[in-house]
């Protein structure tokens with residue numbers, strides 16, 4: 001018996017950590033409902049997971065749009081019979097200060113990074129209640145604790161995710177629903193590649209940048225999406241039955257010290 005046999009998992013974001021998590025949960029026996037805005041990544045994931053044991057549905061959806069999230073949840077429930085797990089990984093990562101960020105960009109960060117969690121839980125929790133409980137993991141960031149410069153909107157959304165995680169955990173604990181967040185340091189995914197290339201998408205040496213980012217982490221390297229997926233899978237599993245309302249850092253020691261190399 002695998003750890004997610006008989007479970008149905010909704011995952012937002014179909015690249016990077018979302019992709020690694022969808023793969024890990026599918027390998028654990030879960031049926032996957034994956035939603036993302038990147039159509040090429042969606043098509044690749046669909047092809048990859050179609051033949052997975054429990055099946056997979058990959059939906060082209062903007063997770064900041066209420067109707068699209070409502071429909072994705074409903075389609076997943078109709079296809080697989082219910083919903084047990086939600087992993088919220090979709091996000092945008094705008095750069096800028098409060099003065100250089102325009103209001104549209106600010107609102108987009110709020111509605112994709114935080115609003116999507118409101119939407120998946122708004123539509124998904126009633127389905128979990130029907131199953132007698134479930135587990136939710138929100139992907140936050142170390143930037144929700146201590147942020148860099150020039151990421152005002154992004155860091156604000158990550159702090160909000162920590163707070164929303166606690167609120168959801170308290171409100172739904174007695175329904176058997178556990179809600180936690182994970183806060184990664186630098187992880188090898190498309191978002192980090194964008195950071196490596198800079199605002200103008202330069203053809204910078206990405207591996208050299210990853211090495212530099214890795215050196216800022218006491219453990220001496222950046223993390224891999226599969227390492228984050230493993231922590232998420234643990235928090236989604238019955239082994240984490242007493243874990244709720246908490247954040248779990250996965251940052252190679254980044255936030256443990258001050259200026260430690």
Ligand SMILES: NC(=O)c1ccc[n+]([C@@H]2O[C@H](COP(=O)([O-])OP(=O)(O)OC[C@H]3O[C@@H](n4cnc5c(N)ncnc54)[C@H](O)[C@@H]3O)[C@@H](O)[C@H]2O)c1
Nearest residue numbers: 013014015016017036037062063090091141186187189191
């Ligand atoms: N990679 C890192 O270093 C790092 C560090 C800390 C936190 N995180 C967080 O991890 C999570 C996953 O990011 P990642 O690193 O895998 O990068 P990523 O860019 O691969 O993943 C983000 C995903 O969100 C999707 N997305 C963006 N807007 C969307 C929308 N409106 N609707 C649906 N999907 C949308 C993108 O298409 C992409 O697939 C994010 O929440 C990110 O903030 C990443």
